[in-house]
Amino acid sequence: MNIFGVTGWKNAGKTGLMERLVTEITARGLTVSTLKHAHHSFDVDHPGKDSHRHRIAGAAQVLLASRTRWALMTELRDTPEPPLTDLLARLDPVDLILVEGxxxxxxxxxxxxxxxxxxxxIAPTDPTIRAIATDTPLTLDRPQFHLxxxxxxxxxxxxxxxxxxxx
Incomplete structure (x- = not known):
C-alpha cells in the first residue's frame, strides 16, 4: 500500500493541496483514495433522515447505499478512535492513498x-516530513516546492x- 501524507497547521493549505494532488495524480492514470483526520466531531448524516434515526437509536454501524455511492458510518460511542493503520486497512486497494492530517x-x-x-x-523536529510545500522560501534541509x-x-x-x- 502506497501512503503519503499532507500535514501542517490550520490554514496552511492542506485541503487545497490534497484536492489538487488528487486531480493531478488521477489525471496521470493512477487511482487515489484519501483519508482525512478531523479534530472535532463531524456528521455526514442529516437529522431526520432514516440513516440518522437508525444511528441515534443505537446502531453500531449504518450502511447507506444508492446506485451512485455507499457510505458506512461507524459510531465509536465510548471506544477510542481507531489508529490510522486500522482505518487504512478498510480502504479498497488503489495506487496511492493520500492522508490529510x-x-x-x-x-x-x-x-x-x-x-x-x-x-x-513542523519539519525541523519531524523526520517523517520529506518536503515542504510553501508560499515563501525557507532555510531547511528538505526539498521545497511552491504550494x-x-x-x-x-x-x-x-x-x-x-x-x-x-x-
Whole structure:
C-alpha cells in the first residue's frame, strides 16, 4: 500500500493541496483514495433522515447505499478512535492513498506551510516530513516546492514512493 501524507497547521493549505494532488495524480492514470483526520466531531448524516434515526437509536454501524455511492458510518460511542493503520486497512486497494492530517503518525509526509498563517514549521523536529510545500522560501534541509506547483509536488510524491510519474 502506497501512503503519503499532507500535514501542517490550520490554514496552511492542506485541503487545497490534497484536492489538487488528487486531480493531478488521477489525471496521470493512477487511482487515489484519501483519508482525512478531523479534530472535532463531524456528521455526514442529516437529522431526520432514516440513516440518522437508525444511528441515534443505537446502531453500531449504518450502511447507506444508492446506485451512485455507499457510505458506512461507524459510531465509536465510548471506544477510542481507531489508529490510522486500522482505518487504512478498510480502504479498497488503489495506487496511492493520500492522508490529510495525522501529524504524529510515521508515514512519509509533505508539510503545507503558509507564511501568513504565522505557524511554526513542523519539519525541523519531524523526520517523517520529506518536503515542504510553501508560499515563501525557507532555510531547511528538505526539498521545497511552491504550494501551488502541484505537478512538481506530485512528481516528488510519486518518485518517493517509486510510482510511475504518468501512465
Amino acid at each position: 495525522y501529524k504524529r503518525d510515521t508515514h512519509p509526509k509533505i508539510e503545507a506551510h503558509r507564511a501568513a498563517a504565522g505557524n511554526p514549521l 501551488d506547483d502541484t505537478a512538481a509536488i506530485a512528481d516528488f510524491i510519486l518518485g518517493h514512493l517509486g510510482l510511475p510519474p504518468a501512465r
